[in-house]
Amino acid sequence: MERPLITHFDSPTSLQAGLLCRCPRCGEGKLFGGFLRLAKRCDRCGLDYGFADPADGPAFFVMTGVGILVIAVWAWAVIAWSPPLWAQFATVFPALLIGCLGTLRPVKAWLVAEQYIHNASEGGASSVQKR
Numbered sequence: 132m133e134r135p136l137i138t139h140f141d142s143p144t145s146l147q148a149g150l151l152c153r154c155p156r157c158g159e160g161k162l163f164g165g166f167l168r169l170a171k172r173c174d175r176c177g178l179d180y181g182f183a184d185p186a187d188g189p190a191f192f193v194m195t196g197v198g199i200l201v202i203a204v205w206a207w208a209v210i211a212w213s214p215p216l217w218a219q220f221a222t223v224f225p226a227l228l229i230g231c232l233g234t235l236r237p238v239k240a241w242l243v244a245e246q247y248i249h250n251a252s253e254g255g256a257s258s259v260q261k262r
């Protein structure tokens with residue numbers, strides 16, 4: 132049985148909505164219908180997620196951030212300890228994989244929340260503010 136839609140809510144910050152992977156309007160409904168696939172709408176407040184299109188943004192930010200962090204730690208460890216090559220493979224690749232997969236959903240949810248809060252959409256003549 133479906134729960135009734137809520138009409139009064141305190142909107143979360145974009146960071147809260149992102150970290151919890153929740154609806155940017157009510158902060159309660161689930162944002163994702165799959166691992167990275169967005170749900171059609173919020174199951175708590177009914178917000179249509181059709182506006183959300185972060186495209187490749189989450190992948191870019193995650194690859195760049197995790198890549199820089201892991202490679203920096205790897206370079207420091209190699210200089211400091213000179214670990215054997217097998218140990219480097221055994222730590223760097225899992226760190227990259229876990230780091231990217233672990234942060235992709237929250238970053239995508241955060242970008243969707245930013246789109247919602249700033250009413251962002253694809254650029255065009257209608258998106259230019261009139262004075």
Ligand SMILES: [Zn+2]
Pocket residue numbers: 154155156157158159160173174175176177178
């Ligand atoms: Zn909602």
